[in-house]
Amino acid sequence: MGIHFGVDYYPEHWPRERWETDAKLMQEMGVQVVRMAEFSWFKMEPAEGEFHFEWLEEAVALLDKYGIKSILGTPTAAPPAWIIEKNPEIQPIDRQGRRRHFGGRHHDCQSNQTYRAHIKRFVTAMSQKFADNPGVIGWQIDNELGNSHGDLCMCDSCKARFQKWLEEKYKTIEALNDAWGTAFWSQGYNSFSQVSTPLITAVGENPSAMLDWKCFCSDLIVDFAKWQADIIRENCPKHFITHNYMCFDNKVDYYDLGELLDFVSNDIYPAGHWQKQPHQPESELAASHDVIRGYKKKPFWMMEQQSGMAGWEIMGRALEPGQMSAWAMQSVAHGADAVVFFRWRTCAMGTEQYWHGILGHSGNPGRIYREAKQLTHTFAKYMDEFEGSMPNPEVAIVHNFRQNYAFDIQPNHPELRYVEQLYKYYKALYEKKIPVDFVQDMDDLSKYKLVIAPLQYLMTPRLEQHYMDYVENGGHLVLTMRTGVKDAANLCMTDRELPGRLGEICGIEVPEYDCLIETTGGVLYGKKEYEIQKWCDIIELKGAKQIAEYATGFYKQSPAVTENNYGNGIAWYVGTEPGEELMEDLMSYFTQESDIETLGAAADGVEMMTRESEDKIWLFVINHTNDEQVYHLHDRYTLLEGEKEEFLKPYEVQLFEKNKS
Numbered sequence: 211m212g213i214h215f216g217v218d219y220y221p222e223h224w225p226r227e228r229w230e231t232d233a234k235l236m237q238e239m240g241v242q243v244v245r246m247a248e249f250s251w252f253k254m255e256p257a258e259g260e261f262h263f264e265w266l267e268e269a270v271a272l273l274d275k276y277g278i279k280s281i282l283g284t285p286t287a288a289p290p291a292w293i294i295e296k297n298p299e300i301q302p303i304d305r306q307g308r309r310r311h312f313g314g315r316h317h318d319c320q321s322n323q324t325y326r327a328h329i330k331r332f333v334t335a336m337s338q339k340f341a342d343n344p345g346v347i348g349w350q351i352d353n354e355l356g357n358s359h360g361d362l363c364m365c366d367s368c369k370a371r372f373q374k375w376l377e378e379k380y381k382t383i384e385a386l387n388d389a390w391g392t393a394f395w396s397q398g399y400n401s402f403s404q405v406s407t408p409l410i411t412a413v414g415e416n417p418s419a420m421l422d423w424k425c426f427c428s429d430l431i432v433d434f435a436k437w438q439a440d441i442i443r444e445n446c447p448k449h450f451i452t453h454n455y456m457c458f459d460n461k462v463d464y465y466d467l468g469e470l471l472d473f474v475s476n477d478i479y480p481a482g483h484w485q486k487q488p489h490q491p492e493s494e495l496a497a498s499h500d501v502i503r504g505y506k507k508k509p510f511w512m513m514e515q516q517s518g519m520a521g522w523e524i525m526g527r528a529l530e531p532g533q534m535s536a537w538a539m540q541s542v543a544h545g546a547d548a549v550v551f552f553r554w555r556t557c558a559m560g561t562e563q564y565w566h567g568i569l570g571h572s573g574n575p576g577r578i579y580r581e582a583k584q585l586t587h588t589f590a591k592y593m594d595e596f597e598g599s600m601p602n603p604e605v606a607i608v609h610n611f612r613q614n615y616a617f618d619i620q621p622n623h624p625e626l627r628y629v630e631q632l633y634k635y636y637k638a639l640y641e642k643k644i645p646v647d648f649v650q651d652m653d654d655l656s657k658y659k660l661v662i663a664p665l666q667y668l669m670t671p672r673l674e675q676h677y678m679d680y681v682e683n684g685g686h687l688v689l690t691m692r693t694g695v696k697d698a699a700n701l702c703m704t705d706r707e708l709p710g711r712l713g714e715i716c717g718i719e720v721p722e723y724d725c726l727i728e729t730t731g732g733v734l735y736g737k738k739e740y741e742i743q744k745w746c747d748i749i750e751l752k753g754a755k756q757i758a759e760y761a762t763g764f765y766k767q768s769p770a771v772t773e774n775n776y777g778n779g780i781a782w783y784v785g786t787e788p789g790e791e792l793m794e795d796l797m798s799y800f801t802q803e804s805d806i807e808t809l810g811a812a813a814d815g816v817e818m819m820t821r822e823s824e825d826k827i828w829l830f831v832i833n834h835t836n837d838e839q840v841y842h843l844h845d846r847y848t849l850l851e852g853e854k855e856e857f858l859k860p861y862e863v864q865l866f867e868k869n870k871s
Contacts, residue, residue: 213279213347214593215586216243216550216665217568220513221269222253223557226433228573229272230552235575236830237276240586241570244273245550248283249315252290252471255332263339271779274345281452282340283350284438286329288315293328300325302363305410314561316358321371321433333438337445348450349515351438351470354477355431355453356461364407368430373402375426389699417619421700424615433469439470454513455505457498458524458629460618463611465650468505476502477514477552480537485528492817492834493637495537497646499544500601501609504648509598512541513524518566518578525564532861534578535585536832539863541588543819543830547597551582588851592865596828599821603645604806607632608663610651616667616700622692623744631664631690631787643809643818647673652676658685660804666693666712668700674711681715682777686804689716690784691723691745708747715781717754717774720747724763732761733770733792740792746770747785754783757799758792771796780804812841816858822870829866833858 215237221229235243247254247266255261270280294301294312300322302310310317318325340346380386383399392398397416399405408415408423439451448471455464457478468474478498481489515538519528527857538549553567568579609632617628632648639646647658651673655661661680666673666689672695681687694710696702703710708720724746731742735758746760749769758771772783780803789798801808809818815835823826829847833839839858845868850856852864 213242214548215556218552219244219554233276238567239583243279245281249288251285279347282347297324303365305361319363322367327354333441337442341446351435352452369407376620377402418700420619428463432466460614464505474505475511475513479520481518481526483524488527493640495766497636501648503545509545511548512546517551521564536861574578599823602822603647604659606647606649606658606661608651609648638793645822655680664690667695681779681781684778686780688782691747715776716783719750722748733758734761741789742786744787810843831864833862836860
């Protein structure tokens with residue numbers, strides 16, 4: 211495609227006489243693409259059927275004159291006031307039965323057929339208007355689907371659609387009662403019409419019903435996106451369709467949503483005020499890029515890459531010189547073919563007037579603009595070569611939305627979070643300069659030397675066999691605490707001890723466990739004692755070898771981590787949450803036994819990552835600190851960008867390449 215750097219642009223926020231100044235500055239910076247219009251419904255349709263696309267056509271044409279193409283967003287995350295006045299019933303209902311009203315965004319019910327009719331009218335008109343416009347290359351459906359919809363929507367429309375979804379899944383109400391275990395607390399149903407949305411209860415909730423609700427909500431969002439994608443594809447067959455994801459957010463199953471899209475995009479704000487300050491750890495950012503790449507197993511776009519201080523009512527920290535560039539190239543290193551910075555100019559109005567961009571409120575180019583310009587001018591010449599290339603890791607971490615849903619419903623320990631567990635295992639690999647893929651549980655695992663599958667809480671016979679086959683055929687598998695606890699309907703397993711049939715490949719049984727609530731524990735590994743957190747599976751060996759033992763609790767000296775040879779492979783079972791030190795040492799052992807290669811050696815603040823084409827490997831070395839750093843590579847590469855090999859200035863990005871022999 212040849213498009214690699216861009217900005218999110220809102221020309222409707224600024225006078226027309228400013229637009230050409232913006233276009234010139236963009237061209238000088240190296241901008242090749244903008245995303246526009248994803249919140250501009252009222253501007254384009256101020257009254258039903260009265261379309262005003264002229265301003266957008268003018269903006270597209272002006273940008274195209276300066277060599278800048280446009281991605282148009284369907285503005286369905288913010289229906290205008292006249293729609294709400296005519297059809298107030300499209301506003302969503304929360305778990306407490308309260309209606310959420312106009313005045314922000316996402317004030318819409320995605321199942322409501324009246325709202326969908328409005329969408330069909332508008333998206334049809336918009337897509338037909340821009341189908342043959344030479345300045346338009348693609349579409350973004352809606353905006354951050356699932357964002358702000360955490361406990362929405364519980365209206366009658368959603369209830370009726372949920373009932374239909376359940377009937378299609380279970381066929382009979384008796385099957386639903388069995389799957390949900392409604393014998394408990396007299397929760398049985400005589401018909402699907404008795405099932406409601408999960409409004410807030412007096413006390414407690416049915417975990418199986420909640421899991422189905424979460425899966426239904428995901429399917430509804432996917433269907434909502436498809437409703438628009440089908441219209442656009444019919445009218446704009448030459449344009450691509452994407453959507454801006456939010457890393458690991460779990461309202462919608464991004465794997466399912468990705469099936470509708472030509473490629474996925476991502477939004478990331480490392481220094482938002484809600485992050486761990488002064489910013490989110492680089493290992494978590496890297497994991498977010500890797501999971502985005504995994505959703506379609508292909509390169510992705512950054513549709514919103516933070517470029518300035520972020521915040522609404524409260525602001526996060528300012529970006530240090532070079533930090534934005536390091537984050538942008540981190541996304542490229544992990545598979546981004548394009549980086550679009552949010553936003554072009556800091557808005558002077560509305561909720562996001564303190565969400566800063568490339569330009570400040572004044573519109574005058576400053577430090578951030580100069581940094582972005584240097585970045586694009588330095589790396590643009592390589593981006594065409596990178597396009598389509600992918601990292602090629604030897605290690606995979608299993609990620610699954612249903613497991614995440616199940617732990618949201620019943621976290622077991624008040625501080626146990628599914629994605630945080632993924633981050634902990636990922637971080638130990640990241641710091642060893644070992645690339646990682648994220649995979650779904652039923653993906654082909656055979657290409658990976660090591661597969662780590664944390665918290666395999668929900669289990670099926672098919673998945674058990676999948677893991678058993680992987681190990682038997684020579685794979686190295688790490689399973690963890692809370693594996694094989696529940697069936698697919700979120701009911702506890704009762705036919706054997708934990709971890710179910712997977713005990714055969716692990717050579718263990720787990721008849722008991724301990725929740726370390728408001729305390730920690732200890733483990734002996736080698737001759738050293740380490741801290742552990744949150745959980746202890748009390749393990750009995752059934753052929754496995756103990757490689758670490760508990761040092762605390764009534765189960766002191768019993769196995770905490772085990773190893774078992776099975777077929778041609780090895781299965782490890784980690785019965786607790788290792789602290790950082792233990793995680794690091796265990797991962798050293800697992801990767802060594804699995805013959806995993808590292809890219810190099812450096813301090814924790816230095817990142818290494820590769821992308822590969824058919825004939826080349828590119829290595830990125832990124833300093834995420836404001837100090838000088840040194841490093842050492844474990845292979846020979848040619849330095850393409852960077853002043854001095856094995857030495858990094860603060861926030862410097864170095865690029866290497868080598869030919870495949």
